[in-house]
Amino acid sequence: MAAKIMDFDKALELFEPVLGFEVHVELNTKTKMFSDAPNSFGREPNTDLAPVDLGLPGSMPVVNGQAVEYSISLGLALGCSIAASSRFARKNYFYPDLGKNYQISQYDEPIAYEGQVEVELEDGTLFQVPIERAHMEEDAGKLTHVGGAAGRIQGAEYSLVDYNRAGVPLVEIVTKPIFGAEHNAPELGAAYVRTIRDIVRALGISDARMERGNIRCDANVSLRPRGQEKLGTRTETKNVNSMRSVERAVRYEIQRQAAILADGGTITQETRHWHEDTGVTSPGRPKSDADDYRYFPEPDLLPVVPSLELIEELRAALPEPPAARRRRLKAEWGFADIEFQGVVNAGLLDEVEATIAAGATPTAARKWWMSEISRLANADGREPAELVTPGQVAELQKLVDAGTLTDKLARQVLEGMVAGEGTPQEIVDARGLAVVSDDGALIAAIDEALQAQPDVLAKIKDGKVQAAGAIIGAVMKAMRGQADAARVRELILERAAQ
């Protein structure tokens, strides 16, 4: 299976990589693209269906207006022009996951065309990715192949089909050929997909969960010898569904193609499968420009003609572009590169921003989300944002700032919050976790500790102030941690001086 590959640097020396991406984004509309069946995930197979999703005789598609608006917003966010009139077409091919045996998609008249997306690489380099088009289409059903190796259709005994996904609205974003990425080509793939994810998240038009297939990427790679004008033959690696995989797949294809070309071989134009486990691609079906889907305009639907008012309304409502927003936030928060990138990579930018907006300092907000909350989420296999809200985190931090809680107590309160015990204050009250601020109780505990450790008392009296640590430890233990160590220290020095 494993093909011969060339060292990456060597490959880049000999060839220029040219990339192209087709990214499918599932929209999170209430209903499907062409029916009123719920657009759901993870439900009992074949339950969220309308006649048109199954291609039942006499059924007809009706365009989901919400999906059109989402698509326009996405087109605008990608810097595209929005077509005054765009049209659906039928892409005809027989496949059992396709209820009608044609897919309704936009073909020669997409809703959005000619855009550009700014992609930021890890070292801060900005790269402009040219967008050819973004068009609307419907998803197919889901096939599960049973009885063969690796769940593939080859060798399967039978296949099950779930049409719940059939008709889920998709936008397919197609780039133009991307030149000039050079050594950054693999990273650019990942960064591009991350940018698309950030954009659709900011727009709120997709759940954007790559592991659920909300965003799926096909990566096109071709190489041309240095100095050659003509583009090389490309391969299309299908369904590379994590950012890391995109990076690895692009890198692998560059190395594989370079090895073939350097040996005087030729690249076969084909689709390829990405194997996450082995980190290689393998041939899928041959793909040629002669693939004949017999496209023709969908006669059951009228052209999509959005009003200029709608387009302008959606344009005015666009969120700040992710890259620009990141630049702004980083400056506002004063984070170091590594701190800020950590937040971005953890996907916690929104949460940190909202926590700061709710009153926490940037440092405190980052600390909570990146350490304790992430740790708890990780242990539970959940997303940090599912555990607590930014408002709760800010409230918790307020209790710390007010001296009601120590960091250690605050972590206990956080656990209570995650367990659903209520607001931070409610948990403090219920668990009796507040710092003991009654000097009388502290002094009693201090006096007891000093009496128990006369040698330490003597040292303190001698001016060896650091010896107070042992007394602090004893007092904190007696207070079960619910004391402000700084205040305890102050009191110890006072008592020792008496």
Added chain:
Amino acid sequence: MSDIIRLTAAELADKLAAGEVSSVEATQAHLDRIAAVDGDVHAFLHVNEKALDAAADIDRRRAAGEQLGPIAGVPLAVKDVLVTTDMPSTSGSKILEGYMSPFDATVVARSRAAGLVPLGKTNMDEFAMGSSTEHSAYGPTHNPWDLERIPGGSGGGSAAAVAAFEAPLALGSDTGGSIRQPAHVTGTVGMKPTYGGVSRYGAIALASSLDQVGPVTRTVLDAGLLHDVIGGHDPHDSTSLTDAWPSFADAAREGAGGDVLKGLKVGVVKELPDSGFQAGVAESFRASLDVLQAHGAEIVEISAPHFEYGVAAYYLILPAEASSNLAKFDSVRFGMRVDLNGGTVEDVMAATRDAGFGDEVKRRIILGTYALSAGYYDAYYGSAQKVRTLIQQDFTNAFAEVDVIATPSAPTTAFKLGEKIGDPLQMYLNDLTTIPANLAGVPGISIPSGLASDDGLPVGIQFLAPAREDARLYRVGAALEAALVDSWGGPLLDRAPVLGGAR
């Protein structure tokens, strides 16, 4: 023969409203008629066992004082292309034998809501492909005027049912003439509304950009009454128009009673010379024009130079769309399945489609697949769409000069069963005069113009109007109908032979 079945829908509706006849009685009379003659005619593929229940429900509601629609309680025959929840819907194909739809076509739902009583499903050419109903997988329908002859197609079942007094009203669908040409050969009225005027939701698609559902009846008024029930915007059909439509029944009444022919400009297409038609058809057409003229209409020769390319363009657009529309019949989710031992899903799909589709369907799927293929698209589908635009321009130009266009509804009277079955091109030419309306989306109506002098069989005259001017066709059609029936001394169908006498 019971008097009830001879009544028009309008007359029957009056008697129902007056309490002179119950819907159960009317429905029973038609069921009896079906039992008596349908063995010969074979208009029905399925007779509704629940028809009397539906009729009894209407009677009950009427008795309870409920305000019912104008034709509530009148029986209705439904072309099998329309899906129904309580009867199988096969579209005349083996591949859908016994298929039960989980939803009603909008026109069926509206008919039920209006209190019409579905009598059953009528025969048709498989997937509405044909002009004779001989391509039905369930055997041909016979023309009540001469059982040896075709009843037209694809909606021969609906037209024959109405002509044979098995139903006063029927629903049809018209992609290239499937309502109007059967009306022509059976002495009945058939109306193809403006494209988008009646919902296509639940009509098993043949060619989506051409298909239109419409009424098949014995009088123009009855067609208007049924059209009022089924027409209007449907959110399930994106191509349905949002227009507020006038009452077509009122338009028909106005036409029958008033002077609508006075000063009416009737266009006659120069490029459709009499020589292109059977002598008896051309003669009947000319006689109708004379009647129109006698009532004050002005006959104007117009030019529609692109009509002659209509059939050629139609037989590219229709198969192209049909090849895609019929792809869903693959055995995976519904319908017939040919089980193969150990075959792949592709093998099963192919075997099912091979066994389930008839020759004409396969012929058109192959034609359409070819016409859409890369490298041929521009030459075939693309060119055909250009012809379509030119035909639309012909209509626009013509309607700048005239109010309606008149043509014979078809080139010949009913031909013999089997006569053209082996010659698809001859069969396709039957739709010569009806196809342009589908290509342009304009409405067309065929009403009886008399019997051909050469063979004594019914002939129809077709009127065409600009898109959205369906009401104009009801006015003009009803006016000519009134004049002709007056001149004949009674409806044309009174002269049809008696059926089922021995039964």
